[in-house]
Amino acid sequence: MSMTALFTGRSPSGGEHVTDVYHYAARKGAIEAVEVAAADLGIDVHLVSEAVRHLMESRLLRADDGTGGRFVPVDPDLAVASLVSSVEREIYRRRELIDQIRERVGVFGARTGGDPPPSxxxxxxxxxxxxxxxxxxxxxxxxxxxxxxxxxxxxxxxxxxxxxxxxxxxxxxxxxxxxxxxxxxxxxxxxxxxxxxxxxxxxxxxxxxxxxxxxxxxxxxxxxxxxxxxxxxxxxxxxxxxxxxxxxxxxxxxxxxxxLEGVEFGYATVADDLQQSIATLMAKGYTDEVVARKLGMSVRSCRRHIATLMRDLDATSRFQAGVEAARKFLKTG
Missing domain, CATH: 3.30.870.10 (Endonuclease Chain A)
Incomplete structure (x- = not known):
């Protein structure tokens, strides 16, 4: 199948059988022989051969190494990635080149008193x-x-x-x-x-x-x-x-x-900074869920840190713990 046919959506000659042949290969796990597939599908061998050729060019089939007539189906997402990767790279190279040209030419506009190049x-x-x-x-x-x-x-x-x-x-x-x-x-x-x-x-x-x-x-x-x-x-x-x-x-x-040094896990080396951040958010009245989300941790871990903070400050409520902790860190900071 030509690239033009792929990108314009035009069906190739004999293309009405391409989907059937691919589904047959996916269902069987492979096309062991074109003749066998043609007999199973009730399609002329020539048309199956054409469909296999189109599927190979579309990266949806690949020839099994070491054999001449066995074809293995390829996941459609992988086929797409194989086809467009080189095109994408060229697109981005050209975009970078365009930006570089704009920046270089824009310098002359700035020197002649014109407006600076747009971001x-x-x-x-x-x-x-x-x-x-x-x-x-x-x-x-x-x-x-x-x-x-x-x-x-x-x-x-x-x-x-x-x-x-x-x-x-x-x-x-x-x-x-x-x-x-x-x-x-x-x-x-x-x-x-x-x-x-x-x-x-x-x-x-x-x-x-x-x-x-x-x-x-x-x-x-x-x-x-x-x-x-x-x-x-x-x-x-x-x-x-x-x-x-x-x-x-x-x-x-x-x-x-x-x-971030060594291989030790946990918050031991950043406990003060973490507690200060938790205390500040608690003093603002945020729920455990909001505090956890803002600090990027699980609610369970967040509640464990809050319990430790309340115990250390001998606080009877979350709000009191937040205010007392904020005062403590303000004095020590």
Missing amino acids: TVEYLVGAMEVRGFLKTAGDACRDELLVLQGGVGEAGDLSQMFLVLVARGVTVRVICQHRSRADVATRLAMKRLTDAGVEVYTVSHVPRSAIVFDRSLVVLFGDGEGGEGGDVSLARVRNQGIAQFFLDMFNHLWETATP
Whole structure:
């Protein structure tokens, strides 16, 4: 099947049998021989051969290694990924080239007294598109990568990019939430990063997941509400003022954060900071569920910390504990 037929939706010659042949292969687990499939389906051998050829070109069938006539079905999602991956990479390379041309030409406008070049914001939706963009941006990164990580699962998703960049000599600094210290899978993933040279610090709360590439390109990850059906989404921002804001915020958080060192699990090394954050939210009257969500931990863990805090302060209510703790940390801070 030609690429034109694939992308325009036109059916190839004999294409009315392509779906039947694919479903037959999926049902049987493989097409052992074209002649056998033709007999089972009641279709002419020539038409089955044509359908197999089209499915091979569409990456929906693959020839089984070591045999000449056996074909194995491929998951449609994998077939799509195989077909579009090279196209996606080329699209992002051209987008980067367009941005570079705009920036270079925009300099002349600024020097002649014209308006500064407009900032660019681009929204990407869909896991494949987001992955393709991050891969391209990572390949182009040369000096420094700064990461604000608000979720526990995200380190594993991006860890390979971090490792590749560090191996190339790029500085990678990550700020994530204290809860990463208690999550076993995340803690092990973080240890792999720190062993490779990634600097990882933790704080009580990260307001939004974001990445800054080379102090100029800002990537803001969606909160799960931007894409249709909860699709992965991000906003790509090229604006020096916004980039500087994120650099300042990152450096401020970095100065108050705690290094993630060693292999020990738990909150022992950040207990005071965590209790102070819990106390502040309790003093505002937030429920256990809201406090847990803001600090990125389970409600059960949050309630355990609140119980410890109330016991240490000899408080009889959550509100009293919050106020007393806030006073305590204000005096000691």
